[in-house]
Amino acid sequence: MSTTVTETADPSGSTAAGSDAAPARPRPELRSSRRKALAGSLANVSLAAYFAFSLIPIVFILALSLKSNADQTTTYLAFSPTFENYRTVLGIGDGGSSYVRFFLASLVTSVGAVLVSLAIGIPAAYAAARYRFRGSEDLLFTLLSFRFAPELAVIIPLSVIYQQLGLYDTFVGMIWVLQLVTMPLVVWILRSFFQDLPAELEEAALLDGYTRRQAFFKTVLPLVRPGIAAVSLLAFIFAWNNFIFPFTLTSSNAQTVTVSSLAFLGGNQVQFNLVAAGVVMAALPPLVLALFIQRYLVRGLSFGAVKS
Amino acid sequence: MSDLAIRDLRKTYRTKGRPEVHAVRGFDLEVDSGELVGLLGPSGCGKSTTLRMIAGLEDATSGDIRVGSSSVVGLPPQRRNIGVAFENYALYPPLSVSENIAFGLRARGKGDRKKRVADVAHRIGLTDILDATPVGLSSGQKQRVALARAIVRRPDVLLLDEPLSHLDAGQRDTTRRELRHLQQELGYTTILVIHDQEEALSLADRVVVMNDGVVQQVGTPDEIYDDPMNLFVARFVGEPPMNLLDGAHQADGTVRLSTETRVAVGDVPDAVGPVVLGVRPEDVVLAGEADADVSGVVVVYENLLEHGLLTVELPGAEERIVAQTAPGLGLEPGREVSLALRRDRTYLFSAETGRRVR
Ligand SMILES: Nc1ncnc2c1ncn2[C@@H]1O[C@H](COP(=O)(O)OP(=O)(O)OP(=O)(O)O)[C@@H](O)[C@H]1O
Numbered sequence: 001m002s003t004t005v006t007e008t009a010d011p012s013g014s015t016a017a018g019s020d021a022a023p024a025r026p027r028p029e030l031r032s033s034r035r036k037a038l039a040g041s042l043a044n045v046s047l048a049a050y051f052a053f054s055l056i057p058i059v060f061i062l063a064l065s066l067k068s069n070a071d072q073t074t075t076y077l078a079f080s081p082t083f084e085n086y087r088t089v090l091g092i093g094d095g096g097s098s099y100v101r102f103f104l105a106s107l108v109t110s111v112g113a114v115l116v117s118l119a120i121g122i123p124a125a126y127a128a129a130r131y132r133f134r135g136s137e138d139l140l141f142t143l144l145s146f147r148f149a150p151e152l153a154v155i156i157p158l159s160v161i162y163q164q165l166g167l168y169d170t171f172v173g174m175i176w177v178l179q180l181v182t183m184p185l186v187v188w189i190l191r192s193f194f195q196d197l198p199a200e201l202e203e204a205a206l207l208d209g210y211t212r213r214q215a216f217f218k219t220v221l222p223l224v225r226p227g228i229a230a231v232s233l234l235a236f237i238f239a240w241n242n243f244i245f246p247f248t249l250t251s252s253n254a255q256t257v258t259v260s261s262l263a264f265l266g267g268n269q270v271q272f273n274l275v276a277a278g279v280v281m282a283a284l285p286p287l288v289l290a291l292f293i294q295r296y297l298v299r300g301l302s303f304g305a306v307k308s
Numbered sequence: 309m310s311d312l313a314i315r316d317l318r319k320t321y322r323t324k325g326r327p328e329v330h331a332v333r334g335f336d337l338e339v340d341s342g343e344l345v346g347l348l349g350p351s352g353c354g355k356s357t358t359l360r361m362i363a364g365l366e367d368a369t370s371g372d373i374r375v376g377s378s379s380v381v382g383l384p385p386q387r388r389n390i391g392v393a394f395e396n397y398a399l400y401p402p403l404s405v406s407e408n409i410a411f412g413l414r415a416r417g418k419g420d421r422k423k424r425v426a427d428v429a430h431r432i433g434l435t436d437i438l439d440a441t442p443v444g445l446s447s448g449q450k451q452r453v454a455l456a457r458a459i460v461r462r463p464d465v466l467l468l469d470e471p472l473s474h475l476d477a478g479q480r481d482t483t484r485r486e487l488r489h490l491q492q493e494l495g496y497t498t499i500l501v502i503h504d505q506e507e508a509l510s511l512a513d514r515v516v517v518m519n520d521g522v523v524q525q526v527g528t529p530d531e532i533y534d535d536p537m538n539l540f541v542a543r544f545v546g547e548p549p550m551n552l553l554d555g556a557h558q559a560d561g562t563v564r565l566s567t568e569t570r571v572a573v574g575d576v577p578d579a580v581g582p583v584v585l586g587v588r589p590e591d592v593v594l595a596g597e598a599d600a601d602v603s604g605v606v607v608v609y610e611n612l613l614e615h616g617l618l619t620v621e622l623p624g625a626e627e628r629i630v631a632q633t634a635p636g637l638g639l640e641p642g643r644e645v646s647l648a649l650r651r652d653r654t655y656l657f658s659a660e661t662g663r664r665v666r
């Protein structure tokens with residue numbers, strides 16, 4: 001097998017080795033391409049190992065969600081799977097449960113947060129890409145700092161403020177606080193998309209007689225649409241997965257599914273299998289979206305418009 | 309199609325925290341209707357800035373721009389009816405070539421769109437690629453699409469920023485000819501920014517030489533080449549470049565290049581003192597000792613295909629002199645040669661101001 005690999009990997013002539021006297025030792029270039037092949041398969045092996053490793057928690061939680069109460073602490077992979085946990089979490093045959101409500105709350109806050117971020121972030125990113133104004137860099141950096149400041153540092157004053165403003169446990173409050181998560185993402189990523197588009201595209205439209213607004217909507221916006229799609233999905237995932245804000249700033253009304261899944265840990269019985277079922281379902285929307293995202297994250301949008 | 313008059317146009321870029329940039333400092337030009345003017349100058353001298361001010365994409369700091377009989381200063385680009393073909397084409401990737409060309413017609417809601425696109429495409433030779441998207445086109449084709457887009461709505465003035473710069477040598481030649489032909493046929497008042505001086509001289513009715521935001525000279529290609537007004541134009545225009553030799557003009561009508569070398573130039577009133585003697589390599593000829601103006605030692609002889617270039621060191625002089633000779637002379641380094649300068653094509657510039665004194 002290794003010879004076929006080296007032969008295809010080295011088209012420079014080692015395939016014609018038959019006519020030469022077969023060398024006693026592998027020729028240098030053969031040896032080096034064999035080394036390359038070896039390095040390649042090593043890389044594959046380690047990638048596979050990493051893949052298996054990162055799959056462990058997912059397999060674990062999936063298995064756990066299918067275990068009965070009796071099995072949950074006593075078995076690893078050998079158990080009789082049951083969907084009982086899912087039925088319990090969703091309250092099927094039990095008149096429904098609050099899980100569905102929390103799931104919807106997650107949807108509302110995440111989608112709402114993304115929409116607000118887009119409405120403000122798209123113009124902001126455009127302005128940041130096209131104009132230098134006083135303090136523009138500082139503003140952008142401040143925005144970015146929201147991302148790397150630990151949320152725990154602000155959460156206590158924030159919850160006090162929220163209590164007093166009446167934003168505690170409201171959708172508006174949640175959507176607002178999630179801007180800390182989604183807005184920097186939207187502005188920073190879209191700014192680079194806008195920057196990639198040559199200003200001449202718009203200028204040409206202006207010369208053609210379009211107004212500034214028309215030029216923006218007709219030339220620039222359609223070209224960054226893939227970027228908007230990508231950043232929306234990304235922001236949605238971040239908002240959905242956020243735990244600390246709903247954990248501290250909501251109690252029942254606007255509580256999200258990430259927090260409510262923990263509810264099964266309370267009471268007199270610790271039911272990890274129910275938590276697992278809740279978590280698995282909560283992980284579905286980001287997972288599905290993540291599959292879509294890859295396609296959109298491909299760059300090179302202004303390809304063909306700019307000189308190479 | 310209208311004439312264009314620009315008076316004392318200036319542009320100062322002011323960016324906070326950075327020194328002001330005087331990109332254009334007093335630009336004057338009148339372009340007749342249907343004329344093609346080439347804007348020539350080194351990188352960063354303000355050519356693009358000038359075009360952008362004419363188009364309205366950049367506010368002029370001061371000065372006046374008139375198209376036809378009315379001033380366009382203060383008007384937004386939408387209301388100037390000026391066509392621009394950008395250096396980077398500014399084509400719209402998702403649209404086909406014909407849609408790109410029609411893009412500008414749609415804004416003004418012009419009818420007979422199809423006919424006009426087809427007509428322009430036919431003239432520029434784009435008929436075959438009307439349905440292609442810009443991504444796959446060659447630079448030359450993109451260039452032509454950009455041009456088609458600029459002219460399809462029949463602007464009063466056409467501005468082209470380095471339309472040939474991304475083409476290879478062969479494409480350049482043909483595109484240049486096409487461009488000239490088209491411009492004459494359609495009669496557009498055109499300003500063309502052009503990096504390559506040879507192209508500027510061969511293409512334009514008149515050439516504007518710019519440096520550092522200031523117009524150095526405006527004239528026909530012949531005037532620019534034969535009659536440079538100052539050192540900058542003399543140095544910038546011409547390939548191989550003009551010989552420029554430092555010297556001192558003496559009262560006896562000679563220029564002293566060094567203690568050993570003097571060149572007789574005749575009387576030049578009021579020009580006694582430090583000067584720069586300019587003469588193009590083609591006006592320096594090998595001569596017998598009797599007719600020689602200067603003599604020196606061969607440094608190198610480059611045998612090019614159409615001609616030879618002879619570099620000669622003059623005794624005591626700092627600069628070497630280059631002569632354009634017949635090809636294949638085979639002059640070895642170290643050999644003594646005598647050179648004559650064509651008197652009527654020898655220029656004198658003031659070393660102080662750079663202005664030409666003869
Ligand atoms: N937006 C701007 N802000 C500040 N300075 C600028 C700006 N645009 C151009 N300049 C400066 O103005 C000067 C003239 O620039 P311009 O683009 O007009 O030169 P150019 O002659 O077109 O050069 P090139 O041949 O390289 O295209 C340059 O020094 C440039 O750095």
Ligand SMILES: [Mg+2]
Nearest residue numbers: 355356357469
């Ligand atoms: Mg330029």
